[in-house]
Amino acid sequence: MAKIELKNVTYKYPFTRDFALKDITYTFNPGKFYGIIGENGGGKTTLCNLIRGLIPHFYKGKLKGDAIVNGIDIRDWDLGELSAQIGYVFENPFTQISGIKPTVFEEVAMGLENLGVPKEEIIEKVMNVCKLLKIEELITNNPNELSGGQRQRVAFASIISMDTEMLIIDEPTSQLDPEGTEDVFEIIKTLKRSDKTILLVEHKIDMIAEYCDEIIVMKEGGIAFAGPTHEILGNAQIMEAGAMMPQVAIFGHEMQKAGKPLAVIPITLSEATAQVKKRREDNVH
């Protein structure tokens, strides 16, 4: 089970003056979906790099405190072995496709081949993942000749085929149009159903509100707020910490100020619709 325990973690990149992470204590539990939000430069990607072991194995610098992945200190993990536990989808999924494999099937199978998985098992796993991501019909196509949305699915498939217990997904939609964004979130929705532990860094707050179990708000290298999605995204103080709040939550607070409070501050469109309808009915009776 992918469990991450961070205790008083402080980290500084080489040749920099300021700490990128400051005294972080947090436990990521298996099977939960975490949204990491907050200002740029607040430490979101650094936190991902640490959990994936790129800190301290690739980025040296100064690491203090304990970061424990599945009971083993991050310093003692082998980076290759950790990659079989934690998949990392980078900020731009386009860069993730290798470009050296002539078909989608081989692209998705590449990670498993490198791990020496038996052939029959590879075929079964790759076909399952391709089905999940709706790219079955593309398996004989060249990855380089696909549309943006299709490539994205292939990039995700190649990470998902590794079947890691945990996935870190860093701003997958920052460069995409609305349709590409929806494609990505459809994939993420599928992953959520598979009981994986997911860490998602994302500015599209309405998407975060829809899918995440818990939210971590980062500011200046520390955790400013953390807790269940509803509690955090409904709290207007997160905006002072530099994080965005869902439009419907802002609406909820404005209703309150106008003396027309809703029973609960909504964070999704469907909640907002339900809350307003409920208020109307209550006023009728």
Added chain:
Amino acid sequence: MSIEINNASFTYPNGYVALENISVTIKDGERVAIVGQNGAGKTTAVKMMNGLNKPSSGDVIIDGVNTKDKTTATIAKSVGYVFQNPDDQIFNQTVRAEIEYMPRYFKFSEKEIEQRVNYAVELAGIEKFLKINPYDLPFPVRKFVTIAAVIVSKPKYIILDEPTAGQDKHGLEILSKMIDRLQKDGVTVLTITHDMEFAVNNFHRIIAMAHKNIIADGTPQEIFWNDKVLAEARIKKPIIGELAMQLALDGNILFCDELVAKL
């Protein structure tokens, strides 16, 4: 004074037709957002406005002068275009050098250069980063560097291509303030955006593009409450509008205060 596109088409050298017979006029002082899915022709259209693309047929007239009669460098003085990808634009070693490049090229006095740089840097909120190499900065900050490098030439028209990509709350606030300030200082601001919340909160006129043409042009209310236009341009209603629709409220609501007042 205006940018006028009259029956203009654009075909790329490889034969791909990107725009077919479009006509539109952007007047001084307007705030215009161009929306629509990838491949609709948005970037091709704005590149005609700053002379990077000369129309294959038809005309583009900027402040009375046909772009066919001017070089791109001359047009760029009055119409500044900030690229979608900052890395297509940045080529200097420090943020300061990048921003000073244009005024130095045009041989302004040191005093003038300093004033222009200070103005651009203040609007873009990058005072802290002047000595840094732009490539040591994260993507959203690099974007502000390229915006400042365009503002510094004091163009009459500024076109921002996808400025909100990757921006956090602070970045979005800088953008809003910048657009207000530019308009106050007499600059016409255009943007291409996929971010409908940004469009509705900062722009008074929305141009929706689809299939190589303009399919609708009007106020945010006219565009975002027209389901046919939304479907054809493949864009979404801003979320407050969506909530108003689900609640079956009339009045083409798009803003939080309108919605609160209505309930």
